[in-house]
Amino acid sequence: MSAMTQKRVVKPQERIPEIPEKIFLFRSCTGSMEYPGTENCVEYVLKKLGIEVIKDPDQSCCSGYILTCSGHIAEPSLAVTARNLALVEQRYGLDTYVFCNGCFGYNKELKHIIDHHPEYKKMCNDLIAQWGYHYEGKSTVYHVQELYYLLLDRIKENVVRPLTGLRVAAHYGCHYLAQQYGILDEGDLPTFHEEIYTALGATPVFYKERRMCCGYAVGRGFTHPENVVQPHLAKKFDSAKEEGVDIMTTTCPGCNVALDREQPKLAKRGFGPYDIPVVDLGQLIALAFGAPIESIGFNANSTSVDPILKKLGLGKGDK
Amino acid sequence: MPRENMTQWDDKLYQKVDRYNLVPNLDECLQCGKCTGNCPVAALHPSYNPRQIVHDILLGEVDRVLQSEEIWRCLWCANCYRVCPVDIHYPLLMMQLRYLALENGYGLKYVTPINKYAYRSLECGLTFVPGQKGIDKIKGLREGIGVDPWPKVSKKAIHEYGEIFKQTGAYDWMKALDEVQAKGEEKPVTLTFLGGRLVDERYDTEEGS
Numbered sequence: 265m266s267a268m269t270q271k272r273v274v275k276p277q278e279r280i281p282e283i284p285e286k287i288f289l290f291r292s293c294t295g296s297m298e299y300p301g302t303e304n305c306v307e308y309v310l311k312k313l314g315i316e317v318i319k320d321p322d323q324s325c326c327s328g329y330i331l332t333c334s335g336h337i338a339e340p341s342l343a344v345t346a347r348n349l350a351l352v353e354q355r356y357g358l359d360t361y362v363f364c365n366g367c368f369g370y371n372k373e374l375k376h377i378i379d380h381h382p383e384y385k386k387m388c389n390d391l392i393a394q395w396g397y398h399y400e401g402k403s404t405v406y407h408v409q410e411l412y413y414l415l416l417d418r419i420k421e422n423v424v425r426p427l428t429g430l431r432v433a434a435h436y437g438c439h440y441l442a443q444q445y446g447i448l449d450e451g452d453l454p455t456f457h458e459e460i461y462t463a464l465g466a467t468p469v470f471y472k473e474r475r476m477c478c479g480y481a482v483g484r485g486f487t488h489p490e491n492v493v494q495p496h497l498a499k500k501f502d503s504a505k506e507e508g509v510d511i512m513t514t515t516c517p518g519c520n521v522a523l524d525r526e527q528p529k530l531a532k533r534g535f536g537p538y539d540i541p542v543v544d545l546g547q548l549i550a551l552a553f554g555a556p557i558e559s560i561g562f563n564a565n566s567t568s569v570d571p572i573l574k575k576l577g578l579g580k581g582d583k
Numbered sequence: 584m585p586r587e588n589m590t591q592w593d594d595k596l597y598q599k600v601d602r603y604n605l606v607p608n609l610d611e612c613l614q615c616g617k618c619t620g621n622c623p624v625a626a627l628h629p630s631y632n633p634r635q636i637v638h639d640i641l642l643g644e645v646d647r648v649l650q651s652e653e654i655w656r657c658l659w660c661a662n663c664y665r666v667c668p669v670d671i672h673y674p675l676l677m678m679q680l681r682y683l684a685l686e687n688g689y690g691l692k693y694v695t696p697i698n699k700y701a702y703r704s705l706e707c708g709l710t711f712v713p714g715q716k717g718i719d720k721i722k723g724l725r726e727g728i729g730v731d732p733w734p735k736v737s738k739k740a741i742h743e744y745g746e747i748f749k750q751t752g753a754y755d756w757m758k759a760l761d762e763v764q765a766k767g768e769e770k771p772v773t774l775t776f777l778g779g780r781l782v783d784e785r786y787d788t789e790e791g792s
């Protein structure tokens with residue numbers, strides 16, 4: 265199934281050879297419900313970068329999350345992936361861009377399985393034919409962060425609110441970095457988020473556990489009890505705190521739930537306390553691009569972003 | 584403490600686990616332990632050991648792997664897969680191993696609660712839709728940032744999503760798990776990989792978990 269001849273790390277220009285004028289943006293359930301500001305900012309940023317965004321209400325959830333908890337068998341997720349990607353290729357002939365590492369990992373992985381197992385491809389196509397879909401696999405799955413990085417120059421040009429003095433730390437997220445082949449940066453020592461922070465005028469901070477998994481804390485309480493997730497997360501936040509991190513960014517609303525919502529609960533258990541706000545990378549870029557603060561949706565966070573806004577002179581009462 | 588105190592073996596265990604043929608190269612495992620060395624769960628809970636789980640699946644140590652509590656600790660972060668020298672897709676192995684455990688009556692308590700979101704997703708095409716109070720909060724937040732109160736998901740998307748779950752048998756599969764649980768037939772899981780390991784008493788004892 266795997267192809268060891270494939271390159272592990274590719275240059276952004278290799279990954280996305282041509283800068284698209286138009287992309288299909290895949291809606292993330294968590295990114296549009298838990299943190300609606302994420303979806304809003306991703307669109308805002310892409311628009312500022314000169315990319316036209318197409319969305320479609322006929323797109324459904326990628327169905328990956330419950331699958332990874334083994335909550336149901338794999339057939340529906342294969343068929344759902346084929347259906348969503350067939351919809352994009354048939355209606356728009358565009359590539360698919362996601363803004364959630366979960367959607368990225370599942371769509372990419374499931375697409376890989378469909379493309380490499382003719383029997384699964386047939387199963388999917390037989391099933392979705394009843395609604396007029398036919399999956400061929402022409403729509404490639406990308407993450408918007410890859411496009412951000414490719415458009416680093418355009419990002420620099422659009423900064424009107426430089427984040428000077430802000431100490432920003434990255435959480436890349438496993439389902440991007442742990443992709444075996446064809447990702448933008450070395451899974452062990454990625455730096456492309458840090459390069460984006462620098463473009464925004466912020467100070468990138470490297471902390472020891474920055475590669476570490478978010479602990480899957482949405483599944484916390486279900487598949488993953490406290491005793492698995494909490495010490496794990498505490499280890500991550502301890503190392504971030506040590507480096508004096510002001511704010512952390514993710515490129516996955518799922519990681520965002522884990523890292524943001526769990527902090528108050530960690531404090532109750534005697535870890536920390538931590539007060540490191542966690543936002544989407546798109547939200548941070550939108551902030552630097554001068555988006556109206558209300559439209560960024562920081563108020564969805566459990567660990568308040570207000571101290572950061574204050575630090576930047578953007579808090580309530582500042583002007 | 585002797586590690587080999589399990590007695591039930593099944594030569595066909597690997598084939599039974601890899602039902603979707605997603606880890607056809609499992610028997611190429613070098614037992615190098617890079618997976619374990621890079622696993623964040625193993626770092627905190629030494630009784631969770633992906634290398635040993637691969638070993639036991641290949642050997643057919645059915646008892647230990649199916650009733651294991653440890654197999655429910657994997658975060659699916661795929662760090663193991665990232666570093667594996669022979670590209671064994673351990674998370675996909677874990678997904679399928681859990682299916683087998685569930686079908687044998689183990690570990691239902693870990694998935695049936697989260698499946699309430701799976702059932703709800705069949706009605707709205709989105710996963711993790713909360714209860715009414717949560718929905719109102721989301722609507723408030725969305726309106727606050729100036730977008731439609733609810734993500735646009737068409738009736739067509741919802742219908743087709745639900746049908747896919749029904750027509751592939753996934754819906755019945757989930758319901759069957761609920762039934763086993765309702766009848767009180769779920770079997771207990773235990774820490775089966777403790778033998779011979781240093782443990783963290785706070786977390787790796789039966790009481791701690």
Ligand code: SF4
Nearest residue numbers: 612613615616618667
């Ligand atoms: S890293 Fe791969 S080859 Fe090495 S023990 Fe783990 S599964 Fe086996």
Ligand code: SF4
Nearest residue numbers: 622657658660661663
């Ligand atoms: S996917 Fe599971 S076994 Fe692999 S490194 Fe992550 S937690 Fe460990």
